[in-house]
Ligand SMILES: CC(=O)N[C@H]1[C@@H](OP(=O)(O)OP(=O)(O)OC[C@H]2O[C@@H](n3ccc(=O)[nH]c3=O)[C@H](O)[C@@H]2O)O[C@H](CO)[C@@H](O)[C@@H]1O
């Protein structure tokens with residue numbers, strides 16, 4: 001279990017460039033299974049989850065070549081499908097959430113897709129019904145081994161169909177889209193998720209020869225094709241990392257420029273941070289955040305009532321930034337209610353912030369009220385363990401703003417989604433040391 005030691009309380013300064021998006025990378029990597037031709041992918045983040053998926057693809061027989069710092073080629077022309085029956089596959093598949101998205105492509109191209117219950121953050125129940133109900137609608141036979149938590153779908157040939165998803169699941173929509181592109185006939189997916197990750201996936205699949213329309217909306221229409229070809233794809237900057245850096249800059253009173261953010265794909269993210277009173281300026285495609293030496297003041301709603309920040313499927317505000325919003329709010333002027341609607345165990349980490357001196361009332365597992373300190377009392381350094389990726393980065397931000405030396409254990413959770421984070425933070429002045 002790795003550990004960070006962080007000496008907080010001093011502002012950072014400089015420029016930081018976001019990595020490629022973790023959640024997009026996981027979808028795009030699974031899509032390489034849909035063709036026997038070469039797929040080139042640029043801007044792949046070097047993070048634990050992505051590296052685990054690359055290893056899984058390699059074990060499945062995908063020929064992978066690293067052609068640059070963050071660029072790879074993939075050729076899936078001779079897969080070892082017997083690997084899907086192996087103990088090694090059960091271990092690899094359990095290692096991350098994103099592995100679930102190999103099922104759709106394998107089912108579409110080879111008539112069978114299997115997966116053990118995938119890993120990912122322990123942030124509440126994370127059911128997979130939407131994925132498998134979609135495959136069943138496309139004509140697949142489904143089975144589930146309860147003892148081993150092992151899922152399987154099989155079909156000689158998938159047939160296009162109309163489906164109304166029970167929830168706008170991100171990985172579920174990606175999985176069903178990747179199955180439907182090679183199905184016979186037309187598939188209509190209503191209540192589809194439409195995060196930028198999915199828009200990027202659909203655009204990539206269309207470049208490979210798929211016929212998907214409605215990209216960016218919650219109604220996707222897919223005309224199945226017989227075969228897909230190779231392509232070149234570049235992953236967008238990680239919007240969750242960008243949000244993390246905005247929060248970090250404000251809470252540590254740092255002047256920071258976040259480079260090449262692709263503003264057009266940030267949705268509500270800048271607006272929500274501005275509601276917390278954080279100033280951020282658009283400079284070309286960069287975000288400039290001045291040092292918040294006077295702090296930041298939470299806005300109320302127009303009628304004067306207390307601000308609520310909650311998550312929703314895109315174009316709503318992503319749940320993956322709520323832990324950061326909550327943490328940054330602990331030093332704001334004013335109060336805010338954070339309502340995490342999607343995940344039921346993602347707010348328990350506030351205990352650690354309370355230990356550090358933050359004023360937070362955990363109303364129930366989904367809602368927390370934060371009463372900001374306005375920097376009148378800084379957080380106290382402490383020792384903590386990172387329970388999940390976004391709680392982990394939130395605690396790191398809290399430690400950077402706290403006076404004294406904090407210790408964060410279980411930093412694998414942070415490394416799962418943030419590339420080389422200690423070195424990148426050191427480059428802008430953070431005092432952070434990695435202990436193995
Ligand atoms: C690898 C990956 O891409 N992970 C992301 C993906 O996970 P993932 O695809 O696993 O998440 P889902 O979109 O399936 O669902 C997330 C949670 O929200 C609930 N839900 C979802 C949709 C909805 O309309 N109503 C609702 O309540 C689900 O029951 C579940 O508890 O999307 C999540 C939601 O943006 C993100 O937090 C994860 O970072």
Ligand SMILES: C=C(OP(=O)(O)O)C(=O)O
Pocket residue numbers: 022049096097098119120121320389390417
């Ligand atoms: C919940 C997340 O990831 P995963 O779905 O991979 O657990 C996240 O990235 O915040």
